[in-house]
Amino acid sequence: MKPALIVHGGAWDIPDVAVSACKSGCERALTAGWQILEAGGSALDAIEAAVVILEDDPVFDAGYGSHLNLDGRVECDAIVMDGSTLRAGSAATLQHVRNPVRLARKVLENCPHMMLVGDGAERFAQEQVIKLCANEELVTDAEREAWSKCKMGKHASVFHRGHEQGTVGAVAMDRNGQLFAATSTGGTCCKLPGRVGDSPLIGCGCYADHEAGGVSCTGYGEAIMKIVMAKTATDFLRQSSESAMSVARASVDLLASRTHATGGLILLDRQGNPGWAFNTPRMSYGYVQSDGSTVTGV
Numbered sequence: 001m002k003p004a005l006i007v008h009g010g011a012w013d014i015p016d017v018a019v020s021a022c023k024s025g026c027e028r029a030l031t032a033g034w035q036i037l038e039a040g041g042s043a044l045d046a047i048e049a050a051v052v053i054l055e056d057d058p059v060f061d062a063g064y065g066s067h068l069n070l071d072g073r074v075e076c077d078a079i080v081m082d083g084s085t086l087r088a089g090s091a092a093t094l095q096h097v098r099n100p101v102r103l104a105r106k107v108l109e110n111c112p113h114m115m116l117v118g119d120g121a122e123r124f125a126q127e128q129v130i131k132l133c134a135n136e137e138l139v140t141d142a143e144r145e146a147w148s149k150c151k152m153g154k155h156a157s158v159f160h161r162g163h164e165q166g167t168v169g170a171v172a173m174d175r176n177g178q179l180f181a182a183t184s185t186g187g188t189c190c191k192l193p194g195r196v197g198d199s200p201l202i203g204c205g206c207y208a209d210h211e212a213g214g215v216s217c218t219g220y221g222e223a224i225m226k227i228v229m230a231k232t233a234t235d236f237l238r239q240s241s242e243s244a245m246s247v248a249r250a251s252v253d254l255l256a257s258r259t260h261a262t263g264g265l266i267l268l269d270r271q272g273n274p275g276w277a278f279n280t281p282r283m284s285y286g287y288v289q290s291d292g293s294t295v296t297g298v
């Protein structure tokens with residue numbers, strides 16, 4: 001099987017000044033994931049490596065540099081899903097985990113449950129030898145400043161570099177045909193503490209089934225949840241003979257027509273063909289072509 005990899009850095013109104021940072025973040029994520037796949041490594045290792053790069057990059061809304069919640073704290077969610085077993089590992093409302101995708105993987109591999117939240121999730125992280133950090137270590141000056149402006153008046157997305165979103169995700173297939181997908185987010189800015197969006201929910205922000213394909217979503221979580229977008233896109237892949245690109249488009253069209261909201265997604269079909277679509281002004285994404293060269297776009 002030929003390996004395949006696609007990543008995204010969120011669908012939002014990306015300003016011109018952030019375009020090159022978004023592209024280079026996706027490029028570095030692809031490089032990290034592709035090195036593993038090319039060397040015969042697993043799709044799970046590849047998506048984890050790619051998402052860690054995106055979480056560590058403050059241009060994206062995941063891990064370090066996430067939007068702050070109403071209390072001025074970073075609160076992150078993440079999921080990974082195995083397309084062979086249909087098992088997911090998910091963790092939500094994390095306040096002290098630098099790389100939430102690493103914890104999601106530990107839940108996938110070592111936990112009898114599929115989703116943990118809050119203190120329980122962080123206790124499990126420590127048991128899995130994931131070091132917790134101070135919440136402040138995840139906060140950037142730019143997000144603190146945006147939050148302070150919102151606190152002074154009314155929340156406005158324009159303070160947050162003009163956007164409410166910026167989630168990250170990856171889908172990979174390895175030489176053995178194993179398919180994994182992952183999504184990681186800091187959620188929406190000034191969200192209520194305890195709010196969980198689509199991202200860490202199986203079928204909403206992420207889904208993988210090696211009989212059909214794998215998907216990672218981004219956008220307005222409360223709307224994505226309504227159409228269970230990642231599972232819906234996977235069902236489209238299973239049922240239709242359309243291309244990966246057409247299926248991605250149909251999924252976003254459904255989001256728009258049924259919820260009037262904005263968002264986007266990336267996917268791989270069961271042959272590893274990439275597809276992506278969005279109805280926001282921009283979405284940052286990247287994938288590896290069959291000759292091993294990378295394409296990134298914003």
Ligand code: ASP
Pocket residue numbers: 010011061164165166167185186187188196197198199205217218219220221222224
């Ligand atoms: N879907 C994420 C959420 O609602 C936000 C995003 O994709 O940027 O938490």
